[in-house]
Amino acid sequence: MVALIVLAIVAPIVWGDGADAVDTDQILAPPSGEHWAGTDNLGRDILLRVLVATRLSIVLALLATVIAVVAGLLLGAAPFLLGKRSGRVVVAAVNIAVAFPGILLALFFAVVFGIGATGAVLAIGLAGAPGFARLTQTLVADVEARDYVSAARTVGIGRGRILVRHVLPNVAEPLVVNATIGAGTALLSFAGLSFLGLGVQPPAYDWGRLLFDGIGTIYVNPAAALAPGGAIVLAGLAFNFFGESIAKGLGVPADARLPSLVRKKRAAAPAAEKESDVVLDVRDLEVTLAGPAGPIRPVRGVSFHIRRGEAVGIVGESGSGKSMTALAVTKLIADHGRVDATRLEFLGTDLLAPRTTAQRRTLGTKLAMVFQDPMTAFNPTRRIGAQLAEVATHHQKVTRKEAMTRAVDRLNAVQIPDPDSRARLYPHEFSGGMRQRAMIGMGLMNTPALIVADEPTTALDVTVQQQVLDLLATIRESDGAALMLISHDVAVIGDVCDRVLVMYAGRIVEELPTGVKPLHPYTRALMDAVPDMATDLTRPLATIPGRPVDPADVPPGCPYAARCPLADDHCRTEDPPLAPDSPNHWVACWHAGEEAP
Structure with a gap:
């Protein structure tokens, strides 16, 4: 050439x-x-x-x-x-x-x-x-x-x-x-x-x-x-x-190819209204996506709330609507999806209202999202420190030098060794556990009132998984942040959370405090499917028969009926409502607490 x-x-x-x-x-x-x-x-x-x-x-x-x-x-x-x-x-x-x-x-x-x-x-x-x-x-x-x-x-x-x-x-x-x-x-x-x-x-x-x-x-x-x-x-x-x-x-970093951007100063955000104990309030949440054969509703009438300092877990099989619920409450649903709810409020801010500067500021400073795969959550062409610093320069209006100092401090807070030099590395130069901790550090660049962690330990080995869970617990205790932890692992949820929401086919089928005996057959089946030290190695591992319901084809009646050993004709024709069994325990089942014959 x-x-x-x-x-x-x-x-x-x-x-x-x-x-x-x-x-x-x-x-x-x-x-x-x-x-x-x-x-x-x-x-x-x-x-x-x-x-x-x-x-x-x-x-x-x-x-x-x-x-x-x-x-x-x-x-x-x-x-x-x-x-x-x-x-x-x-x-x-x-x-x-x-x-x-x-x-x-x-x-x-x-x-x-x-x-x-x-x-x-x-x-x-x-x-x-x-x-x-x-x-x-x-x-x-x-x-x-x-x-x-x-x-x-x-x-x-x-x-x-x-x-x-x-x-x-x-x-x-x-x-x-x-x-x-x-x-x-x-x-x-x-x-x-x-x-x-x-x-x-x-x-x-x-x-x-x-x-x-x-x-x-x-x-x-x-x-x-x-x-x-x-x-x-x-x-x-x-x-x-x-x-x-x-x-x-x-492979030239993006910062080396882009001119510096001059940011205009904005007027200070108006003072927040009187604070409430509830950080996130969700009522009758529905998510609708366009499908080849018509609209699909992966989330159907979900209601819950999270209080300050509380850890709430959402558990269920893949396709149950856990991640879609998280994306809906964080306003990350793609353009082809629609979010409807009777109420969807975060720190008193109506998330169903048209997007405003104040709403973006609230989400950007008070809500932290920890994604399942940090390799896709980080921009691979930019250094870790620069990506963390961008949060501070955008929301706190500090200089780049001050933002980088804050980024190094946050990396140190999430137990990244030698944070000053690590901040100058690219995402591919971090291990999986370090990337996940850096992702949490990005959420801590401000002072979040709620941390939404979408299966943050799925791709990690058990040792690093425990380190990440301990880190989330430490942050929650020290900063008073609420935690919404999404996982398919019942054991992880029970270890970290105060309250558990069990989802199936886009609905909450049981809500209960951790440590309380579950009443729904699906929750019990999830727990039985987790082996422990007392599991009999001479017998096959417990499994849930059948497959999860396709959100595009939800059957009439209880969606779990086809897989449930307690199901009868009533279950197959009428969907049970989520009803209280005790003040803090709700379940959607016609045979709640019954044992299979």
Whole structure:
């Protein structure tokens, strides 16, 4: 590739005059020691013309590539920037354009813009834009679903800044590879248009034009066509291999590529209303998602509350609605989902009301979210310390130096060894347990009133799992923060929490204090499925028969009836309400407390 660029710069200077020199005594001469590829119908040296044409061929291809990349990035990022409804129109337009072969689009635009180099550049560029836009849409959609993007939205960062700071740096590698390979494709396409007479016009010439001239004399001098054809092939390969090499060399941190952002000072938030003992109050929460066969309700009428300093666990099998409930109360449900509730309040703030600066500030400073997989919760292109510091610079309006000092202090608080040097590392340089502790440290950059931990120990070994649980308990005791711990492990919930919510098929089927004997058959089955030191190793482990209910197809009656040993016809026809068995114990079962025969 370097040799190609040097040739493009040097060739017109060194051989420009020789390539244009007319020699009527050497018209259509075959290859010889004087003319290695022969001459054309005016006696001009074909090889020199191929070398000189390198500059124009590459420059035009790069111009077309720039147009394709810029237009493709704008179209590809438009759904993210415009939102769900307007974005659909852009996606549909791109899908229609991609359905047409690129060469047809290029020919169409060539006719629209006219014959010549300018028209061909615009034609090739716009013809390549749909494919690049489709790739960008796919990559952006994948990164958009990551937890660190959701967190950025929660704290009120605008879509444009999220795109530049969090999304594009993480999709840069495939985009650069495809842009470089696209330059090779543009080179071939441009040569094709010039070969058809729609590109470069005489007296100018590029490789495509020379190939057209050489084809006319191919039976007299095959080298006249082989020389420009070989140049096109070699240049195309150079662009492709160069793209692969560039991809391996990427990995520059986002901070090094972005200018510093000047933040405007905002007016202080109004004083909060009189504090209540209840941190989170949820009544009749429902989450509705769009499905292929109609709306799906993974959460159906969930009600609970969490008081200051209280630890509440939500337990259930995968698909029971635990994580969806957490996402709903933290306002992280994706655009295609809808959240409804009779009441959804956090520290007196109505989370169902339109998003405001005050609401974002409350969520950003008083609510901490610990995700299941910290590798997706952290931006892989930014250092750990910078990501923690961003919380303080955004919400507390402190300088970057003060925010970094706070970040190091929080890493130390969550027992990260040598926090000062660790703050300068990237997420992949942390172990799984360290990443999870750093995730908790990010939540502690402010003073959270509620920590929502969504299966924070699932991917960790038992030793690190206990360390993380102990850390959460210590934070809760020292800071007085409430804890909502989500897990499928009943033993973990019983170890850490004061109260347990058992979910099945999107509903709470039992609410009870830890240490109290459960009454619902599903809760008892979950507990029996956890082996302990007294488990008889000669007998098969206890399991729950059947499979969890599909949220898209919830049967009538009690959803657990098909798996329950106590179920009867009444259970299969009528869904039991969540009713009190004692002041602090609620259960939704027609046979609560009964033993299986």
